[in-house]
Amino acid sequence: MQLRVKRVKFGDCALLETEGRRLIVDCGSDNRGTRPAQGKSRFAYSAIRSAIDDDLPTDLLVSHFHSDHFCGFLRLPEPGTLLCAAPPIETAWLPWSLLKSGQPAFSGAMARLLAVAPANSYGFRLTRQILDLFQHLTVCARRIRFVRTGSRIPLDGAHLRVLWPQVEFPLMVRSKPGKGPFFQHYWDEGSDAERFDYDLYPYQEMEAQAETLFLGLLERLGPRRGALLEARRGVQSALNAYLELLHQEQAPQEAPAERFQALRASMEPLLALHDALWADLARPGAPQALITDLKGFAKAQYHRLVDGLNAMSVVCDLEDRVLFLGDAPPHVVDHIHGSGAGFRRFYQVVKLQHHGTGAYFTPKTPAGDHYILSNGGYERRKVGVNPIKSLTRQPSCLLHCTDAHDDPARFCRYARDCGGCSPNCRPVTGDELVLPL
Numbered sequence: 001m002q003l004r005v006k007r008v009k010f011g012d013c014a015l016l017e018t019e020g021r022r023l024i025v026d027c028g029s030d031n032r033g034t035r036p037a038q039g040k041s042r043f044a045y046s047a048i049r050s051a052i053d054d055d056l057p058t059d060l061l062v063s064h065f066h067s068d069h070f071c072g073f074l075r076l077p078e079p080g081t082l083l084c085a086a087p088p089i090e091t092a093w094l095p096w097s098l099l100k101s102g103q104p105a106f107s108g109a110m111a112r113l114l115a116v117a118p119a120n121s122y123g124f125r126l127t128r129q130i131l132d133l134f135q136h137l138t139v140c141a142r143r144i145r146f147v148r149t150g151s152r153i154p155l156d157g158a159h160l161r162v163l164w165p166q167v168e169f170p171l172m173v174r175s176k177p178g179k180g181p182f183f184q185h186y187w188d189e190g191s192d193a194e195r196f197d198y199d200l201y202p203y204q205e206m207e208a209q210a211e212t213l214f215l216g217l218l219e220r221l222g223p224r225r226g227a228l229l230e231a232r233r234g235v236q237s238a239l240n241a242y243l244e245l246l247h248q249e250q251a252p253q254e255a256p257a258e259r260f261q262a263l264r265a266s267m268e269p270l271l272a273l274h275d276a277l278w279a280d281l282a283r284p285g286a287p288q289a290l291i292t293d294l295k296g297f298a299k300a301q302y303h304r305l306v307d308g309l310n311a312m313s314v315v316c317d318l319e320d321r322v323l324f325l326g327d328a329p330p331h332v333v334d335h336i337h338g339s340g341a342g343f344r345r346f347y348q349v350v351k352l353q354h355h356g357t358g359a360y361f362t363p364k365t366p367a368g369d370h371y372i373l374s375n376g377g378y379e380r381r382k383v384g385v386n387p388i389k390s391l392t393r394q395p396s397c398l399l400h401c402t403d404a405h406d407d408p409a410r411f412c413r414y415a416r417d418c419g420g421c422s423p424n425c426r427p428v429t430g431d432e433l434v435l436p437l
Contacts, residue, residue, distance in 0.1 A: 001158075003322055003349055005372050005433040008044040009403045011068030012374045014351060015057065016318070016437075018156035024057040025324055025351075027072030045072030048431075060141070061093040061153065061160075063326030064313040065106075065130050066306060074132055076140045092141035095314045095326075096148035096165050097243065099204070104243040105171060105312065108207055109305040111236035112214045114270055115228055116294055118278060123302030131263070134246070138256045146247050147314060149341075155318070163336050163343070164315035164328060171203035172331060173307035200331060203308050210301055217297055220290055224277060231270035238266040313353070320344045321437040323366060325353035330362035337364040349435055356404075358384025358413070367394055370435060375404040375411060383412040392424045399425045400433050 006013040011029035015022060029044035056077075062070045079088040099105050110127045117124040137144055147153065148167055153160040218225045242259045281291050313326025315336060323343065325333065333353075336342045343366040350368035354360035355375035361384055371391055375383050383404050391397060401412075405427035408415030415421050 001156075001321075001437045003435045003437055005351075005374070005400065005402065005428065005435070006044075006048045007402045007428055007431055007433075008048065008072070008374070011044060011071075012063075012351075013044055013048060013072065014324075014372070016155060016322070018158075021059065021156040022057040023059045023061060023153070023155055023160075025061045026063050026069040026326075027060070028067055028069040029072060045075040048072075056089060058089065059091045059093065059153075059155075060089055061314065061316075061324075062095065062133070063315075063324065064095050064309045065097075065133070066309055066327065067126055067129050069327070070133055071129060073140075074129070074136055076136065078139050089141040091143045091145055092137045093153055093314070094137075094144060094146050095312050096146045096167060096247070097312060098146075098167070098247055099171065100167050102244070104240050105203065105308060106305060107236050107239040107243060108211065109301055109308070111232050111239060111270075112210065113298060113301055113305070114235060114267065115232045115274060116214070116217060116277070117298035117301070118295060119275075121295070121298045121302065123298050123305065126302065126305070134242070135260055138260065144246055144256070145249065147316075153316065158318060160316040160318050160324075162314060162316045163341070164326075164332060165312040166335075169335060171308060171311055172200040173203050173206055173304055173311060174200060174329075203304075203311070206304055210304060213297055213300075217290075217294060220293075221277070224273065228270075228273050228277070231266075231273055234266045235263070235270050238263040310354070317344065317347065318437070320347055322349040322351070323347045323368070324351045325365075327354045327360070329354075329360055333362045334364050337366075348437060352387070355381050356383040356387050357381045358386050361387040361390070363390055365391070367397075369397060371397060371399050372433070373399060373401045373404065375402065379410055382410075382416075383414055385414045385417055388414040388422050388424075392422055395424075397424055400428055401425055402428045402433070 001016065001018045004015040004017060006015070006027075008027070008029040012026040013028070014025045016025065027045050027048070056079075060073060062073065076089070097105050110130065113121075113123040113127045147162045148165050149163060151162040153162065218229055221228065242256070242263045245259050246256055280286065281294075307329070310327040310329055311332060313328045313332070315323075315325055315328050315332070317323040345367075347366055347368040349370045349372065350366055351372045351374075352365070356373040365387075373383060375381070383401070388399065391399065399422060401421075404411035404415075405421060405425070408421060412421070421427070
C-alpha cells in the first residue's frame with residue numbers, strides 16, 4: 001500500500017493505493033491547475049489525471065464540501081462515454097451532513113445565498129458547486145454513502161476508521177457577523193464584534209440569527225420581498241428533501257436523480273428573482289447602502305457556512321499508518337483526542353488540516369513521522385509559525401510541503417519570520433510525493 005500526495009497548489013488531493021483499490025481523498029484546487037500554464041479555468045482532477053494512469057479511482061472520499069477539496073471531482077468523466085471507458089466509481093464517501101434532529105445542517109445557508117448573494121461572490125459560487133457535485137456524483141458513482149463517527153470505509157481487506165463527524169456533538173462555529181449598523185442592530189453584543197472571531201457558538205443559534213438578518217434585508221426590498229421569500233422556502237424545502245434522501249442507504253437507485261430534478265426546478269424561479277434583483281441594483285442610482293449590506297450579509301453567511309462545513313469534516317485513519325484530518329477545526333481535534341475511541345498514539349503519516357495555518361492548529365494534533373502540508377497559493381492562509389515549531393519538537397519528524405516552498409515569503413509565516421524553511425521541511429518538488437505504508 002502507498003500514499004500518493006498530489007501537488008495541486010491551491011487545495012488538497014491524496015491517493016491511497018493498494019493492489020486492488022485506489023481511493024482518492026479530496027481533489028480540489030479552487031479551479032486552478034498544478035502549473036500556471038494550465039490557466040485558472042483548469043480543474044485539479046484534469047490536471048492530475050495523467051499521473052494516475054488515466055484510470056479512474058475505484059472509490060473517492062470528499063472530506064468536506066469546500067471547493068478546494070472537491071472541485072476537481074466535477075471533472076470526473078461520465079462512465080460509458082467516449083472520454084471514459086472505465087467503470088463507474090464504486091462508492092463516493094461523503095461527510096454526514098444531518099444534525100441530530102435529522103435536519104440537513106446547511107440547506108438554510110445555501111438557500112439564503114442563492115437568494116441574495118452576488119453571483120460572483122464566494123458564497124453563491126460555492127453553493128452552486130456543491131449542488132453540481134451532488135448531481136455529478138449520482139452519475140459517476142454506483143453508490144453515495146455518508147459517513148460519521150463509527151463508520152468504516154473498506155479498502156482491499158483493510159478499512160479506514162471514521163472518527164468524525166459525530167452527530168451527537170453540537171455543531172459549533174466561529175461566528176463572523178457583517179460589519180455596519182444594520183448588522184449590529186441584530187447582535188446583543190453591539191459593536192464588540194471582534195470576539196466572534198475567537199469564541200465558539202452553536203451553529204443552529206448562528207443560523208437563527210442569520211435568518212433574522214436575511215428577513216431584515218428582505219424587508220428593504222419592497223415588492224420583491226414576498227416572491228423572494230416564497231421562492232427561497234421552496235428551494236430550502238426541496239434541498240432538505242434531496243439531502244435526506246441521499247442519506248438513506250436503501251433509497252431506490254433512480255430516486256436521487258428524480259429528487260434532484262425537483263430541486264433544480266425549484267431553483268429556477270429563485271435564480272430568476274435573484275438575477276432581476278442584482279440587475280436593478282447595477283443601474284445608476286441604486287441604493288448603495290442596501291448593496292453594501294447585501295454583500296456584507298453574503299460574506300458573513302459564506303464564512304459561517306464554511307465554518308460549519310469544516311466542523312463536519314471527515315476525520316479518519318487507517319490503523320496507525322495514516323491520519324486524514326480534513327479541515328477539522330481545533331475544537332474538533334481536541335474533542336477526538338479526549339474521546340474514548342480517539343486517535344492512535346502515533347501515526348506514520350498525518351495529513352494536516354487547513355493547509356497548516358496557525359488558526360486551525362492545536363497542540364493535541366497527533367504525532368507522526370511524516371506531516372503533509374498542502375499549501376502554496378493562500379496568502380491569507382499561510383503556513384503558521386506555531387504549527388511548525390510545535391510539530392518539530394519531535395526532532396525526527398519530516399514536514400512535506402507541497403507548494404508553499406515555491407514562494408515561502410508569501411505563503412509561509414515560519415519561513416518569513418524565522419529566516420527560512422524548517423530543517424525538518426522536505427519540499428515536494430515533483431508532481432507528487434509517494435510514501436509506502
